[in-house]
Amino acid sequence: xxxxxxxxxxxxxxxxxxxxxxxxxxxxxxxxxxxxxxxxxxxxxxxxxxxxxxxxxxxxxxxxxxxxxxxxxxxxxxxxxxxxxxxxxxxxxxxxxxxxxxxxxxxxxxxxxxxxxxxxxxxxxxxxxxxxxxxxxxxxxxxxxxxxxxxxxxxxxxxxxxxxxxxxxxxxxxxxxxxxxxxxxxxxxxxxxxxxxxxxxxxxxxxxxxxxxxxxxxxxxxxxxxxxxxxxxxxxxxxxxxxxxxxxxxxxxxxxxxxxxxxxxxxxxxxxxxxxxxxxxxxxxxxxxxxxxxxxxxxxxxxxxxxxxxxxxxxxxxxxxxxxxxxxxxxxxxxxxxxx
Amino acid sequence: xxxxxxxxxxxxxxxxxxxxxxxxxxxxxxxxxxxxxxxxxxxxxxxxxxxxxxxxxxxxxxxxxxxxxxxxxxxxxxxxxxxxxxxxxxxxxxxxxxxxxxxxxxxxxxxxxxxxxxxxxxxxxxxxxxxxxxxxxxxxxxxxxxxxxxxxxxxxxxxxxxxxxxxxxxxxxxxxxxxxxxxxxxxxxxxxxxxxxxxxxxxxxxxxxxxxxxxxxxxxxxxxxxxxxxxxxxxxxxxxxxxxxxxxxxxxxxxxxxxxxxxxxxxxxxxxxxxxxxxxxxxxxxxxxxxxxxxxxxxxxxxxxxxxxxxxxxxxxxxxxxxxxxxxxxxxxxxxxxxx
Numbered sequence: 001x002x003x004x005x006x007x008x009x010x011x012x013x014x015x016x017x018x019x020x021x022x023x024x025x026x027x028x029x030x031x032x033x034x035x036x037x038x039x040x041x042x043x044x045x046x047x048x049x050x051x052x053x054x055x056x057x058x059x060x061x062x063x064x065x066x067x068x069x070x071x072x073x074x075x076x077x078x079x080x081x082x083x084x085x086x087x088x089x090x091x092x093x094x095x096x097x098x099x100x101x102x103x104x105x106x107x108x109x110x111x112x113x114x115x116x117x118x119x120x121x122x123x124x125x126x127x128x129x130x131x132x133x134x135x136x137x138x139x140x141x142x143x144x145x146x147x148x149x150x151x152x153x154x155x156x157x158x159x160x161x162x163x164x165x166x167x168x169x170x171x172x173x174x175x176x177x178x179x180x181x182x183x184x185x186x187x188x189x190x191x192x193x194x195x196x197x198x199x200x201x202x203x204x205x206x207x208x209x210x211x212x213x214x215x216x217x218x219x220x221x222x223x224x225x226x227x228x229x230x231x232x233x234x235x236x237x238x239x240x241x242x243x244x245x246x247x248x249x250x251x252x253x254x255x256x257x258x259x260x261x262x263x264x265x266x267x268x269x270x271x272x273x274x275x276x277x278x279x280x281x282x283x284x285x286x287x288x289x290x291x292x293x294x295x296x297x298x299x300x301x302x303x304x305x306x307x308x309x310x311x312x313x314x315x316x317x318x319x320x321x322x323x324x325x326x327x328x329x330x331x332x333x334x335x336x337x338x339x340x
Numbered sequence: 341x342x343x344x345x346x347x348x349x350x351x352x353x354x355x356x357x358x359x360x361x362x363x364x365x366x367x368x369x370x371x372x373x374x375x376x377x378x379x380x381x382x383x384x385x386x387x388x389x390x391x392x393x394x395x396x397x398x399x400x401x402x403x404x405x406x407x408x409x410x411x412x413x414x415x416x417x418x419x420x421x422x423x424x425x426x427x428x429x430x431x432x433x434x435x436x437x438x439x440x441x442x443x444x445x446x447x448x449x450x451x452x453x454x455x456x457x458x459x460x461x462x463x464x465x466x467x468x469x470x471x472x473x474x475x476x477x478x479x480x481x482x483x484x485x486x487x488x489x490x491x492x493x494x495x496x497x498x499x500x501x502x503x504x505x506x507x508x509x510x511x512x513x514x515x516x517x518x519x520x521x522x523x524x525x526x527x528x529x530x531x532x533x534x535x536x537x538x539x540x541x542x543x544x545x546x547x548x549x550x551x552x553x554x555x556x557x558x559x560x561x562x563x564x565x566x567x568x569x570x571x572x573x574x575x576x577x578x579x580x581x582x583x584x585x586x587x588x589x590x591x592x593x594x595x596x597x598x599x600x601x602x603x604x605x606x607x608x609x610x611x612x613x614x615x616x617x618x619x620x621x622x623x624x625x626x627x628x629x630x631x632x633x634x635x636x637x638x639x640x641x642x643x644x645x646x647x648x649x650x651x652x653x654x655x656x657x658x659x660x661x662x663x664x665x666x667x668x669x670x671x672x673x674x675x676x677x678x679x680x
Contacts, residue, residue, distance in 0.1 A: 152647075309511055
């Protein structure tokens, strides 16, 4: 029989229904693999094409022979939001509310190499990408008109990406969505009730049950959450309480890079180079040292499709038990660590 | 410049960013069209294969020569939820909360014909489908353990469907998701403040602005909402206040069928037979005559992909202005009405 599970961090419910994995003709979200070249003359993110992007806002210069940079950050040429303009709410008629599309939308070009996905990068390169995430986050948070900064990565066609060259994105918005207000409220209420951080307690529970934990390092725990919305949903969470990614000590970035790269490599192996979205969930820029939130990386493989039931009910159906996917992922994690 | 717009029914924000429609290599979500036969020997929903489905719970017998039925309803063979078992919340350890996968999951087989999509059905057949929606809704709402009933349809590969034969689904759950709690709360608060139905006021505003309305009939208004989450998102709403689809007068179902079929036909024409999800948003089964909610049909074309930004921020990016898509859709609606 299936099971309804509540995500303690959002109070949303998920239906875990392994029987549905047996449906016929289940749509595969994969396109035939296309072998990409290491350099593509038409790609604006490849070396030599730097003039095709808007003016660079940040770079990590190369530490070895070859291209002049290891990581570049440029404004998104097709930005959803743009700096400038006021941030006041306006009325559209007397009924609707709107505001200018003020904000920041940047692209983090993760490597000069066109065809290397994060799962196959060196640890050093992944560390440089993560350092860049934090550098840009901390630079942008100085702008007090940005209330929320989202760092994310769309990898593979089914993830919604439009360019193959490895890249992440960062969007700063002048509002926080009700969805996140609620997520913070849930964590805040838990802290008010118990005096504890919800995520610290969640982690302690996951570690003591040891059914969904994939790997543990000194600083991080990797696990498939109790109420996973999709098969192989994976969270990477710092072991020590830490509200904001922006304040996380640089000393641990090398370990974070190893943990993230190994996690992505395992998904690459297990799910045959799946499309996925990666999000850095972190506290608001205005309350980076709060006792209730706890930053983490959330990886959502795109091997299933959100359908009318999810849209019509707000409830996700997951066709895999996280306790079972965790067994598979743990085996890979063990061999990763041997070869890594 | 782009714009941030707030959906007055959820208070969520959407970024309307037409510039992003110019992105290169934007992924198309269409598969090459496959010409389907009118009857498929391997399809469990085709006539003659009735024994391949679980036992029928409802049928509309045929009104003409040919197959024995016009519409059939059967339990979903790969049900996300199943009747039976208790509905008490349980603890998983002392931290997590879960419950049995109690519920109802039915499939409404919309036609004996394998290859006719709702956009191309007769008005009479669409009316039969809608009557079946209401019949099953009203039968299931007698079960007081079901707190929320979702009626939806996934059409086309990118919508998450696994079978081509035209069908809708109905899921009754023992919980209501926080997402809908909030939607009802927003409508309830508006009613408490103003004494009015939020949706009645929204409709009056749409009609007076007349920028996003596609078509109006005696009983219904079709429009692209102010804060559309995706291009060509379309709502069909009764003109008179009506909280529950379950109590909507049967006398108006013929007009609803014409309105829905014409709306889907226009999307079929304009977007070249797009994948879409269709949801019937209605009040809770416990409060079907409330003054604050207002049932409506929501159609969400799947021509774009939800990506990491949406998942990481809760904010959708829509690359089309609803005022512009409404102009296109209105032209089609005018010619539909001529030929319809």
